[in-house]
Amino acid sequence: MTRLYPVGLIHYTNVAPILDxxxxxxxxxxxxxxxxxxNAALLDGRVSFANISIIEFIRHADTLAALPDFxxxxLGAVYSxxxxxxxxWADLHGARIALTAQSAGSVALLEVLLRHSRLNVTLERAEGHARDLLDAGYDGVLRIGDSALREWYDAVGPIxxxxxxxxxxxxxxxxxxTDLAQKWFELTGHPFVFAVWAYRKDDPPPPELLRAMRMARRRGIGHLGDISARHAAKLGLPERVVQHYLWNFRYHLEAPDRLGLQEFADLAVPGHAPLTLANPDTLRP
Structure with missing residues (x-):
């Protein structure tokens, strides 16, 4: 029997142009x-390929490689x-900050930004709506993904x-x-790479999967209006806001993105193993 190649997929709105x-x-x-x-599924071998948090790709650069074009x-605000x-922000010294358990990469970015600002804070795991956690006594709440996008709009809207x-x-x-991607841009002038499509070096993805991903990305980017309308209805947000959110994203890991990735790797994980960005075909036996 032919083995099915196991792939991990994260279905946040920000990858809708690739995965929808x-x-x-x-x-x-x-x-x-x-x-x-x-992240855990890729590292323990339950899947061989996934779009994972950038920090786990950096921490495990000895065993993982990433596609060079995904x-x-x-660049700038991400909204989610x-x-x-x-x-x-400058007065958060000594603050208690609630962290989501959903994203290691966003937590690592927050830690880098806090260190640069010389802010010593207490970080604690806690899930819930940002306003509820602030009312419960936290001085800051980190939220990510579609929930963070909705809560940003609830906080500042209507627009x-x-x-x-x-x-x-x-x-x-x-x-x-505080949009952490915007804060990163103000610090470095580079894009922030939240995720790459990484695979285990000993089990690279098949060519037919890469072709399917590239075809899906071309279709998705060419139909952002339709995708935005579909996801705006799911999120309960204005279509123009979701379309702006999606057209901000960079899905090709171009030269500026690689510069941002390398700078974050050096700041977040000093002494990390060299990062491998490679076409899987070059690693096949």
Whole structure:
């Protein structure tokens, strides 16, 4: 019997242009989950290929390689990786910050940004709506993904049609939403790569899967309006906001993204193993 190649998929809205309409080959079987679940599945061998948090790719660069032309990256604001807080960022010294367990990469980015600002804080695992956790006594709450996107809009909206999508708000009624990707851009001038499509070096993905992914990406980017409308209805958000959210993303791991990836690797994991960005065909026996 032919072995089915196990693939891990994370179905946040930010990968909708790649995954919404992908036609997986018959040789592939899919496992779905949140980033931390797919990180674990790739590292323990339950899947051989997945879009995973960038920090786990860096930490395990000795055993993992990444496709050289796929990423989930953004230059500037991302809107879905947010620290919610009421005190200004510079006044968060000594703060208690609630962390989601869904994303190791976003936690690592927050830690890098806090160290750069010389802010000593207490980080604690806690799940829940940002406002509820702030009301419960936390000074900051890290939220990611579709939930963070909705909570950002709930915090600063409604946003009317006469507001430029290049000037969307991040503060209202005493609640501050610090976009960590924007904070990274202000620090480095580089894009931030949230995820790569990584595979175990001893089990690279089959060519038919890569062809399917590239075809799906071309179709998805060419139909962002349709994808935005579909996901806006699911999220309960204005279509124009979701379309702006999606067209911000960089899905090809281009030269600026690689610079940002390398800088984050050096800051987050000093002394890490060299990062391997390689076409799987070059690693096949």
């Amino acid at each position: 309409d992908i036609e997986l080959p018959d040789t592939v079987t899919a496992v779905r989950g949140v980033p931390t679940e797919m 990423s989930v990256a953004v 990786v947010n620290l919610f807080h009421r005190r200004p 009317h049609d006469d507001v430029s999508v290049l000037d969307l708000p991040h503060q209202k009624d005493g609640l501050i939403v």
